[in-house]
Amino acid sequence: MKPEELFGVNAGKVWNVLNKSNEPISITKIMKLGNLKKDDTLGGLGWLGREGKIEIIKKDKDLLFKLV
Helix, strand or coil, X not given: CCHHHHXXXXXXXXXXXXXXXXXXXXXXXXXHHHCCCHHHHHHXXXXXXXXXXXXXEEECCEEEEEEC
């Protein structure tokens, strides 16, 4: 599998998790709900971030993510 295919698939999984959430959620929760490894989650978030499809919210020491 080409890297762009792998990242694209993971971005789709992360997008689905974020789309079902009514509030911003953490990387850990995205991993759990999407049944994803940390590297796959981060790659998917990076892809979505590059496309301008997510918002990053800093809350205390945590980063939370939601779709824009």
